[in-house]
Amino acid sequence: MNVNAVEHLASLIIVNNHQFEEIDQTYLANKVLTIVQDEARELTVPVSFSALQTAQKLATNEVQVAQLLDLYTPVPSAVNRQFWSEYQANGPSAATDYFHHLSVASDYLKVADIARNIQFTEPSVYGELELTINLSKPEKTTAEIAAAKLAPKRDYPQCLLCFQNEGYLGGAGYPERSAHRLIRLTLNNHPWAMQFSPYEYFNEHVIVIDKQHEPMRINHDTFVNLFDFVDIFPHYFLGSNAGLPIIGGSMLAHEHYQGGKHVFPLERAQAAFTFATGESEVRAAVLNWPVTTIRLESTNRNKLVDYADKILQAWLQFDDQDLGIGARDAAVWHHSINPIVRKNGQKYTLYILLRDNNTSAVYPDGIFHVHPEYQHIKQENIGLIEAMGLAILPGRLRTELTEVTNYITGKKSAVKNIHQAWAEELKQAYTAEQDPDTFVQQQIGLVFTHILENTGVFKDISPHNEHLARFINSI
Template identity: 40%
Template sequence: MIYSDIRGLLQKGIEVGLIDTADQNYVTNQVLALLHLESMPATTEGTTDDSIPNLLDKIIAYATENNVIDNVFDDKEILSATIMNCFVERPSVINAIFQKKYSNSPKNATDYFYELSKNSNYIQMNRIKKNIHFKATTIYGEMDITINMSKPEKDPEQIKRESELKHDVDYPKCLLCIENEGYAGRTGYPARANHRIIQVPLVNENWYLQYSPYVYYNEHSILLAEEHRDMKIGKDTFKRLLTFIEKFPHYFIGSNADLPIVGGSILNHDHYQAGSYNFPMTTATTALSFTLENFPNITASVLEWPLTTIRLQSDEIEPLIQAADHVLTTWKSYSDEEADIRAFSNETPHNTITPIARMRANKFELDLVLRNNRTTEEHPLGIFHPHADVHHIKKENIGLIEVMGLAVLPARLKDELAEIKKFLLDQTTSVAPYHQQWAEQMKGNYGELSNLEQIESILEKELGIKFAKVLGDAGVFKVQSECERFIQTLNR
């Protein structure tokens, strides 16, 4: 069957436009060599009709069963990416095609690159399908909930290999560096042979666009700096974000904060996240409109949102940059003891911003989410971080995606929620200890339950309520008067 699977992969590569029929012999020979096969029989038992990810899985299974590679996670990932690299053009060609399509329309260019990234199996569509998605109604409107099942589990041999790894390789410096493009991978470092990036000049620098291998929303993309440098939110951040949406008005773009606790998982490489998706925050209503006295042409408001968010709008980029920089500069030195906010502990800064940019009705829009990472004995993980009572659902940092209203919850919840369903059906008397109180509260609130669909609906609703609480914990101002004091400071 291996020859049928190879023919199937070639046929799918032609169908989706990865290769031309004129490339067929070349690509066939490249794949054969990788599988230690010397020839392609003139006749086979046909051509396997399946998706590219499924065909790859079949081919990798053959490679492990026939000792082409060890049956170890990294070896399988490396071979899979290297096979697909045979189907993907070189970076210069990809960039040239992208620019040609961009000259017609920015959306045509990103559509092309997104489909390429999926078809080349760089975006792991089969694994992403395992994620659990639903919407949950909260007091702030509908929230997006995802239980992340796409991250593959490492086998025991893989874990052993990584534990025995003695040498440190400082290449690429991190998972986002441009040197990842085409990198084969190694033990403990992901395969990137089929990875391509698009050069996007921004504010006198080279930046690069790629898609996330594990997309959490439509066209989940990453814009990364050419230079390997720490994340930093400043005036140049606002310039880059707004320049990007001027180039790609059909996308939003935002940045994680640049401090531990309130930042994302990668703080050592300056990068942003973009895409084509309307997050719950996008449609949040206005809680408070106000005027920035030094910026009369800027429309300013505070959103009805669990994290304190200032929304600024303008017809022009430059005034918006200046206004956003004023908000950031003021916030970075702002303290309010009544609200538990201190800008510094000695020389250590605590205040920063999570910014998000988009186009709306032909206006430039910036959402500035105020963040603070101070800790106390009561809240050792952060005062404005998920508190202990929601750790059974979410304990990790609240990054950009969650700030905008999309929960990324741990995989453990799938099995744990199944146990809670049994508990609510009186089929078991206990659940994981950290869920016990929550499960008993639901039983007390909803009474006797026998309908599984009803229980699933209740659990989705209750997860939404918990996630809204998670975001509320991360909000710096809990009442309007606290927010109004900061606005007064902005206008001094």
């Protein structure tokens, strides 16, 4: 059965948004009509259509869709009230479930786009790695990039992470945020907020944002913030990107963390060896993981934070010329870490990934960055998510890898220039009894393994590596 789309949406708004009641039906239909064009008044939709489907039918662009879904979504204060009352009554999972459903219904989470991503796993000497070819984030055309470069620098919202985005209209090159909502929380006595990542890279991928638009930084407070968060949401991990170029994330201008429900390959890595911390309640191990990682475990969070801070301070000062590791040149600092916290029952696990952003004549893009021979697969920074063993690969690879597959099986005589040397190598190694798609995926897994090895500051993870021992002794 089909019904009038405007009236249908008005009814759905009343059901979902408790600000409104039955007598608001006509008022809401008129509000819908002020957003869409007059002709939309005659449109019909199946009675089974969701608010998102109906809004997409009525609107002529994404800004209008978001404005319609803004009416459908309770205002920020109501969402926050509902979230925390859910939290009190039914616990943290129930609260985040509520907010996740809301974020899907308001089209903030682009579930249809996310479903297009290609995901697979590949075994490695470090355990199983995870890979995603990311098709959900719309790829910008060169024309769009050029236009964005010429556009005047905006001062409102200051950046994509600022609280100023909540309810912001958007359009003209800026994402629409009319139906965007933030969950307010307090970490270390400071105001923060939580939202889901609109193109979530993994299950319930959250971004935790500082109310202040201030640059990313890693210090003692970072540990306290991360621990406070997992105390509130013990079903989520939380970690931070490094606050430095080359080794940091893509948004260094605004302090934020990333977390969620997913359990990463890093968390399944085995200890290569353990070492004494001088604190009986804190256990430490260096993991068999390509990005050099110290894992700390304890039920005593204060002692864990104190020891983590010692590791951070030691790393900020550590030099090893033989390995290209250097803490600073004059006033420029080169060292940072990726801290990641997970809580299981009473036990906290803190992973500390050591990062260094030095460059050299041989590696002008970064000594501990993706080396040139692998940049045809990925050239962006290896941030927190990748360092934990989940590769986020560019969408262009979907077609490019098909070309490579056709090249190794002889269906095609050339591939894109950037892949030529690699494709030639694969062609030599490929035997006809193998499934070519599986073979190419295995090779991508191998490239990702090498990329993570490039990122590691100590290549030899053993208690006999005197460079690594010297660092541990400096803690």
